[in-house]
Every structure is written in structure tokens, then in C-alpha cells.
Amino acid sequence: MEEEVGDQIGQDVVDAISSLGNAHRLQILMALDNVEQEHQEPWHTMSFTELYNAMDVDSTSQFSYHLDRLVGQFVRETSDGYRLTYSGHKIVRTIVSDVYESTSTFEDSEVSGVCLFCEAASLIATLDAEQFRIRCTECDAILITDFFPQSQTRDRSPVEVIESFGYRIWSMYVQLRGDVCPECFGPVERTVDVYEHGGKPVHLHVNSCRECQHRVSLPVEVPVAFHPAVHYSFWEHGISVLDVPLWEFFEYLTSGTIATTIVSDDPFxxxxxxxxxxESLRLSMDETATVTLERRDGASSTP
Structure with missing residues (x-):
């Protein structure tokens, strides 16, 4: 395992991370971003002199040294001057949003919905182990776990924070539908796994990024609900799935609105x-988590 981890961390990674460990270099990134914001123009450049004048350094040689440490990975040198790279933008967004800081406090709040396992209407949203979680207070099942950046709580009430997670989860799934990792935008592999609590199994649609190994697991019924025919059927009956947070969506599963029959576990x-x-629709899913609408005339449609 140590060799595998070591293989992932080459000297170029070490050099890139260490190049950020200086206040002047972070100020250079912020100055380049500020001028983009000022001109409302992406990839806006600054000359060496303009960038130097925006900084508080003792000499041009000192400034040049710090700038050189950033050029290539975080700053691009062009014929017109210097601009941020994509990686430079990501670093700036991390700084200004404080996503590198963990959320320290969040008030436990009751939320609507029922537990997938015991079917009790006893769910709370909580901050646990620096993560946002939806937990059942009746059987203690953890139903949802997600990152909880401090930026998501800023200027939001507890109710608004919870609501934002509902939309954030669906936005992640929209990307996953296109095999796009919501974390690094790399390609995603799909599998089906089983999670069990209290003797009751729940089949999960598992999405794993081949690049960053980010993993998102959702009930297999989620891809079914996002099939165009099902999505439209919900809409016709006054339900906007995108406005129903995942923990409230669970009630469609426990009530039988979406009834699942596992035909085979291997292959799934x-x-x-x-x-x-x-109105009733029948759909099927294979081991690749591909959802197919089964029509009454025997034909099928796969989006």
C-alpha cells in the first residue's frame, strides 16, 4: 500500500504544492484574479510591471523569484503578459470560498422524509465527523453523507443550508449521468453495490471516478426517477423531482410509488x-446501471 501511495506522489506534485507555501505567491494569484474580476474578462493578462506594482515586495528580483515558482502550473506566461491557469483559478476559488476550512458548528435540524430501513419519519440533518449527514434517530441509520465546506454555511440559515444540500446532491447526479465526476470532471465508472442496515439491504448505484477516486453512491431508484419518461410522469402529477431533496425522495421508495424487484444480484x-x-410505468436496469423503459407493446427505449 505504501508503494501505491508513493507512486501517486511524484516530485512534480511535491513541487507544485510547495510552490504555494508563500504569502507573496498567493497574493500574485489573487492579483491576477482581481484584475479578471475588475475587467469582467476571463484570462485577462497583467504585465510584469503591473503585477509587480500590485504587490508589496522589496525588489523586482524577489518578486521575479516568487513569480517564477508559479509559472507553468498556476500562472501562464504569454506574449501579452501573465494570466491564471485553470489550476490557478481553482486555488483562488479555494482561498476566497474557505472550502479548505471545516465547518465547526451546525445545529441539528429535523427534516421531512422517512428512513429507508425502518420507514420511520424521524430524520435529522446533522454535522458529524465534519460531514453533512441525514440520520434516522429511530434506528440510527446514516442515510446521506456528504462534504460540508464552510462556504456552504456562510450567510445561510440552517434551513437554507439543508435546502442547498438537496440541490447540490441532484447537481452532482446530473453530472454523473454523463459519466462526469462532480469533483474533478474525470470519467466515471458505474457499478451496483449493496448496503445493509438492521438486516434490510438497499441496492446502491455506485459512481467511482477513475481519476481522483471520488465516489458517490445513490439508491438504484435515483437513475430510474431521472429517466425522461419517469421524470415527465412526476411532473405531470405536480412533482418536480429536482425540487425534492433526496431524503424526501426516499418516501417514494418506502410507499411503493417506485417499487423495486431485484431479478439478479450477479450480474445485477x-x-x-x-x-x-x-399511470404506471415499468423499467429495468442492468449491471451497468443503464435504465430501460419497457413499453406495453413490447418495444423498449433507452435514453
Whole structure:
């Protein structure tokens, strides 16, 4: 395991991270970003003199040394001057949003919805182990776990923070539908796994990034709900799925609105009956988590 971890950290990674360990260099990145914001123009450049005058350093040689440490990875030198790279932008966004700082406090709050395992309407949103979690107070199942950056709590009430997580989860899934990692935008692999609590299994649609290993797991019924036919059916019945947070979406599973039948675990195969009022749809899913709408005439449609 040590060799595998070591292989991931080459000298170029060490050099890139160490090049940020100086206040003057971070100020250079911020100055380049500030001029972009001022001119409302992406990739706006600054000349050496303009950038130097924006800094508080003792000499041009000292400034040149710090600038050289950033050029290539975080700053691009062009014929017109210097500008931020994509990586430089990411560093600036991290600084100004304070996402590198953990959220220290968050008041536990009751939320609507039912537990997937015990079906009790006893869910709370909480900050636990520096993560946002939806937990059932009845059976102690952890239903949702997500990163909890400090920037997500700023200028938001507890209710607004919780609401923002609802939309954030769906925004992640929209990217995952296109095999795009919501963390680094790398390609995503899909599998199906099983999580068990209190003797009850829940099948999960697992999305793993091949680049950064970021992993997002959601109930297999989520891809079903986002199938165009199902999404539209919900809309016709007055329900906007994107406005229903995942923890409230669980009630469609426990109530049988979306009824799941596991056909096979290896390879995975399942069928789903979606019933809203007098309308019913049947869909299926294979081991790649591809959802297919089964039509009454025997034909099928895969988006």
C-alpha cells in the first residue's frame, strides 16, 4: 500500500504544492484574479510591471523569484503578459470560498422524509465527523453523507443550508449521468453495490471516478426517477423531482410509488414499477446501471 501511495506522489506534485507555501505567491494569484474580476474578462493578462506594482515586495528580483515558482502550473506566461491557469483559478476559488476550512458548528435540524430501513419519519440533518449527514434517530441509520465546506454555511440559515444540500446532491447526479465526476470532471465508472442496515439491504448505484477516486453512491431508484419518461410522469402529477431533496425522495421508495424487484444480484438486474395515480410505468436496469423503459407493446427505449 505504501508503494501505491508513493507512486501517486511524484516530485512534480511535491513541487507544485510547495510552490504555494508563500504569502507573496498567493497574493500574485489573487492579483491576477482581481484584475479578471475588475475587467469582467476571463484570462485577462497583467504585465510584469503591473503585477509587480500590485504587490508589496522589496525588489523586482524577489518578486521575479516568487513569480517564477508559479509559472507553468498556476500562472501562464504569454506574449501579452501573465494570466491564471485553470489550476490557478481553482486555488483562488479555494482561498476566497474557505472550502479548505471545516465547518465547526451546525445545529441539528429535523427534516421531512422517512428512513429507508425502518420507514420511520424521524430524520435529522446533522454535522458529524465534519460531514453533512441525514440520520434516522429511530434506528440510527446514516442515510446521506456528504462534504460540508464552510462556504456552504456562510450567510445561510440552517434551513437554507439543508435546502442547498438537496440541490447540490441532484447537481452532482446530473453530472454523473454523463459519466462526469462532480469533483474533478474525470470519467466515471458505474457499478451496483449493496448496503445493509438492521438486516434490510438497499441496492446502491455506485459512481467511482477513475481519476481522483471520488465516489458517490445513490439508491438504484435515483437513475430510474431521472429517466425522461419517469421524470415527465412526476411532473405531470405536480412533482418536480429536482425540487425534492433526496431524503424526501426516499418516501417514494418506502410507499411503493417506485417499487423495486431485484431479478439478479450477479450480474445485477432489476425491474421497477413506477405508479402515480392511475399511470404506471415499468423499467429495468442492468449491471451497468443503464435504465430501460419497457413499453406495453413490447418495444423498449433507452435514453
Amino acid at each position: 438486474a432489476a425491474s421497477f414499477d413506477v405508479t402515480l395515480a392511475d
